[in-house]
Amino acid sequence: MKLNLNIQPLSTWISSDKQPLVIGGPCSAETEDQLVATAHLLAKTGKITALRAGIWKPRTRPGEFEGIGSIGLKWLDRAKQETGLPTAVEVATAKHVEEALAAGVDILWVGARSTANPFTVQEIADALKGVDVPVMVKNPVNPDLSLWIGALERINNAGITKLAGIHRGFSSYEKSAFRNEPMWDMAIALKTHVPELPIINDPSHICGNRDLIPYIAQKALDMDMQGLMIESHIDPSVAWTDAKQQLTPAALADLIDRLTLRKPETSNKEVSNALDQLRENIDKIDDIIFQKVSERMKIVEKIGNYKKDNGITILQVNRWDEILQKRTAFAKALSLNTDFAERLLELMHSESIRKQTEIMGVAQAEGQAQENLTHV
Known part of the structure; x- marks a missing residue:
């Protein structure tokens, strides 16, 4: 804002x-x-x-x-x-x-x-x-x-x-x-x-x-x-x-x-057009990334509901370690900075935990409400 x-x-x-x-x-x-x-x-x-x-x-x-x-x-x-x-x-x-x-x-x-x-x-x-x-x-x-x-x-x-x-x-x-x-x-x-x-x-x-x-x-x-x-x-x-x-x-x-002084913009039209094209490509890729993250979160919701229905804890440390090791190795193979990859994974994992906690919380609140009704 x-x-x-x-x-x-x-x-x-x-x-x-x-x-x-x-x-x-x-x-x-x-x-x-x-x-x-x-x-x-x-x-x-x-x-x-x-x-x-x-x-x-x-x-x-x-x-x-x-x-x-x-x-x-x-x-x-x-x-x-x-x-x-x-x-x-x-x-x-x-x-x-x-x-x-x-x-x-x-x-x-x-x-x-x-x-x-x-x-x-x-x-x-x-x-x-x-x-x-x-x-x-x-x-x-x-x-x-x-x-x-x-x-x-x-x-x-x-x-x-x-x-x-x-x-x-x-x-x-x-x-x-x-x-x-x-x-x-x-x-x-x-x-x-x-x-x-x-x-x-x-x-x-x-x-x-x-x-x-x-x-x-x-x-x-x-x-x-x-x-x-x-x-x-x-x-x-x-x-x-x-x-x-x-x-x-x-x-x-x-x-x-x-020190080298650089300008935020260029007056060279050819360079400017090339930058605009590259930025347009980035915008398209960003759209795809957000679509895939949305798909990932929908799967996370399904996992959260399975865990809720079967009394499984939200966090499985072994699974998280497996994700970190596999994905950071893949990121390295793609010439991505592994620290960046870890931070990105941690951010998505944190959101996954939040969504599953929300699902568990809703289930707990619904259960409490039902119990209260039986005592009325």
């Missing part, structure tokens, strides 16, 4: 002459010299659209560096005056909003921890009423699309039309190479609900490791995201926060030069 949000195009509120659009700067403003020197080096590359810096840092545990605080806003303003770069800051309270705006900050963003708390988002939204400022909303820490959408709606309802989402990945119990799992499907789902919403990718927080940033940055652009937010420090080895995921300004410029 598409949402009707009032959103201005990204090009109306942030310079888009640099491609790709990159918001860069240190994870944290540590000292005035560190911030201003980093800003000058970033501006000198000619690759940066806006300067970011963490002023207030929500840390997981007390005792860690929680940001330099309001004094950092003066440093940020100095960097802006000297380099001409617009500035961006994270805000987590109404007071943060007020102080950032008073200091002339150009762009605000709501962090992942804040997005997860509707009370916090509403407090920020209330502080933004009557203000014309761009606001970017990071995805919540956990993969909850409704929380992300809800935060965007609250900010939009406050009258903010210069709005964007930031995809920074999601926490996961599963260990992987990434600090936060990209879960690209969540960003795609957001774009499906709000097609006009610009989405900026934050590869620094997804990766947690500077070596992985080029891969994620390129994939984000290939997924038609409108820009990148990448952390950059004059000397990452001595950074007070997130040292491993920050790049030097020179390394960031080199990364940007190596």
Whole structure:
């Protein structure tokens, strides 16, 4: 379902002459010299659209560096005056909003921890009423699309039309190479609900490791995201926060030069016609797939009724193991990714269990109703 949000195009509120659009700067403003020197080096590359810096840092545990605080806003303003770069800051309270705006900050963003708390988002939204400022909303820490959408709606309802989402990945119990799992499907789902919403990718927080940033940055652009937010420090080895995921300004410029920009559409009519034909073929195959899935589910219903009538449990583990082994082997022989095949099978199996449970539940409800009648 598409949402009707009032959103201005990204090009109306942030310079888009640099491609790709990159918001860069240190994870944290540590000292005035560190911030201003980093800003000058970033501006000198000619690759940066806006300067970011963490002023207030929500840390997981007390005792860690929680940001330099309001004094950092003066440093940020100095960097802006000297380099001409617009500035961006994270805000987590109404007071943060007020102080950032008073200091002339150009762009605000709501962090992942804040997005997860509707009370916090509403407090920020209330502080933004009557203000014309761009606001970017990071995805919540956990993969909850409704929380992300809800935060965007609250900010939009406050009258903010210069709005964007930031995809920074999601926490996961599963260990992987990434600090936060990209879960690209969540960003795609957001774009499906709000097609006009610009989405900026934050590869620094997804990766947690500077070596992985080029891969994620390129994939984000290939997924038609409108820009990148990448952390950059004059000397990452001595950074007070997130040292491993920050790049030097020179390394960031080199990364940007190596990125390949692609267009969502082509003006080449021959290519466009070929793509249309291939998409038409996919549509036909999708129709067949859904017809076959429907046929499969009708058989599942018959199986459910047999099990109900003969007192057989819904789940037979041996049968499920047999399906997994045979079908994944077949998928591999067809050059399909086995992980994809497993996920597809699990999805269909889950729906099969749901339908059979529904059949069993109806039978149980009918039996209870009949028993109640005999006692009337």
